[in-house]
Amino acid sequence: MDGFAIFLVVVVLGFVxxxxxxxxxxxxxxxxxxxxxAAGNDLSIARDLFNAETKHLAPVKDFHVHDxxxxxxxxxxxxxxxxxxxxxxxxxxxxxxxxxKNRDLPIDMVEVIVVFAGEPVREVGRHQLPSAGExxxxxxxxxxxxxxxxxxxxxxxxxSDVDHSVHYDTKSDAPEDELGPMIDELKIPSGLDxxxxxxxxxxxxxxxxxxxxxxxRLFGYGVSxxxxxxxxxxxxxxxxxxxxxxxxxSGQHPELEENVISRFLADFSSSGADRGILVTDKYSPFMIHxxxxxxxxxxxxxxxxxxxxxxxxxxx
Numbered sequence: 001m002d003g004f005a006i007f008l009v010v011v012v013l014g015f016v017x018x019x020x021x022x023x024x025x026x027x028x029x030x031x032x033x034x035x036x037x038a039a040g041n042d043l044s045i046a047r048d049l050f051n052a053e054t055k056h057l058a059p060v061k062d063f064h065v066h067d068x069x070x071x072x073x074x075x076x077x078x079x080x081x082x083x084x085x086x087x088x089x090x091x092x093x094x095x096x097x098x099x100x101k102n103r104d105l106p107i108d109m110v111e112v113i114v115v116f117a118g119e120p121v122r123e124v125g126r127h128q129l130p131s132a133g134e135x136x137x138x139x140x141x142x143x144x145x146x147x148x149x150x151x152x153x154x155x156x157x158x159x160s161d162v163d164h165s166v167h168y169d170t171k172s173d174a175p176e177d178e179l180g181p182m183i184d185e186l187k188i189p190s191g192l193d194x195x196x197x198x199x200x201x202x203x204x205x206x207x208x209x210x211x212x213x214x215x216x217r218l219f220g221y222g223v224s225x226x227x228x229x230x231x232x233x234x235x236x237x238x239x240x241x242x243x244x245x246x247x248x249x250s251g252q253h254p255e256l257e258e259n260v261i262s263r264f265l266a267d268f269s270s271s272g273a274d275r276g277i278l279v280t281d282k283y284s285p286f287m288i289h290x291x292x293x294x295x296x297x298x299x300x301x302x303x304x305x306x307x308x309x310x311x312x313x314x315x316x
Contacts (some may be wrong), residue, residue, distance in 0.1 A: 019284070058093045063101060067133070068111040069093040069099050077202035080116035086194045089123040091115050093198070097133055108133040179254045179303075182281040186307055192218075208281030208306055209245030215310075222248075222305050228267060242273035248278040256282045256302060261291070268298065277301060 061075035073092040075264060078088070094115040113127040129135065186204050188196075192215075196203045201214045213232065213248035216223050221234045223243075232243040243265040246256065261278070268276030275297040292298060301309055 010187075021160075031034075057092060057096055057245070058198045060097055062116075063097060065105070065107065065110060069114050070094075070101075070107060070108055070110045070112075072097050073115065073116040073121060074200075076197050077204075078122070078202050079198070083190075083194065085190075086197065087124040088107045088117075089194060089198055090117055091127050094125075095127055095136065098137065099138065100134065100168045107135075120196070145227075156210050161219070176253045178250060179248050179281070182248070182303055182306065183211075185303075186211075186310065187312060190309065208301070208303065209247050209279045211306070212243070212279045212301060213245070213309075226271075232269060232272060233271070240273040242268045242271040242276040244268070244276070244278045246278065246282065252282075254283055256280055256284050256288075258285070258287070261285075265291070265295075265298065275299070 018292050059075040060072065062071075062073040064071055074093070075092055076090070077259075091113070094113050098110070098113055102109070109132055111129055111131070111132050115122060115125045115127070117120065183204060185204055193203050193217050195204075196214055199214065200219060201210075203211070206214065209230070213223060216234050219236070219242075221236045223232055223234045225232055226242075228244075230245040230247070232245070234241040234243055244258050244267060248254065256278075260280075264276065264278045277299050279301040281303050281305060284300055288302070289299045292300065
């Protein structure tokens with residue numbers, strides 16, 4: 001073998017070794033980045049968004065005792081008009097907050113619980129204790145899960161004969177102009193509105209995917225963010241649901257793109273979940289009918305389907 005041939009072999013081997021080292025470094029870098037978001041695996045759980053085992057109490061912004069008052073401030077949005085039913089719900093929640101705080105803080109001098117919420121913060125109600133430091137018995141409905149009082153649209157398998165409120169017609173022609181906020185087109189029942197606000201969610205600013213994820217929380221699902229942006233795994237009663245969200249952005253085409261649908265189907269197939277949902281505030285193309293007919297474990301919740309989906313929960 002002459003010198004030039006030896007030189008070529010050395011160059012090729014050097015390139016192979018360099019490429020292998022670079023590949024391993026890139027792989028290690030990806031694994032390190034993924035570890036912070038997905039436990040080192042593209043489809044593993046990144047973090048819990050909602051913990052179904054945790055008692056649902058409204059998020060607390062501040063708590064302190066002043067003289068004979070225990071003051072609880074909730075980090076929840078209030079509607080423009082005063083809602084007496086929602087205020088009473090927060091007062092009940094405040095009693096439970098004080099009950100939890102009583103494990104570590106003395107409330108012997110407390111005679112009244114004062115409740116605040118909103119931005120700017122305002123007082124929404126008061127609860128007079130039977131006597132100083134004496135709390136009423138726990139309310140059996142203190143939690144904010146709607147599991148026992150409303151229809152859970154995710155409850156039954158997609159391939160059963162039960163109507164899961166996602167079999168709706170698609171829009172024949174998607175509008176050519178830009179879409180406005182989907183929430184402006186929705187009518188959210190008052191009970192559902194209160195439940196969302198009590199969980200710290202403002203229904204007036206939600207897009208379609210955010211709304212569905214918030215509803216999952218109300219119905220007691222454990223939801224975890226996945227490695228792929230906009231993907232989630234929802235688990236309840238041993239049933240896993242892979243959720244892929246596609247929010248409409250200004251300037252985008254108002255109809256769900258075929259490549260997004262293909263990506264969702266591929267990701268669902270590799271997720272190992274029992275079923276899959278694509279949720280979007282874009283309109284759906286007609287092709288989703290054929291997909292749902294041929295793949296009974298897959299459903300699409302698109303812009304024209306969200307209202308019927310919300311109505312199915314029968315919250316008054």
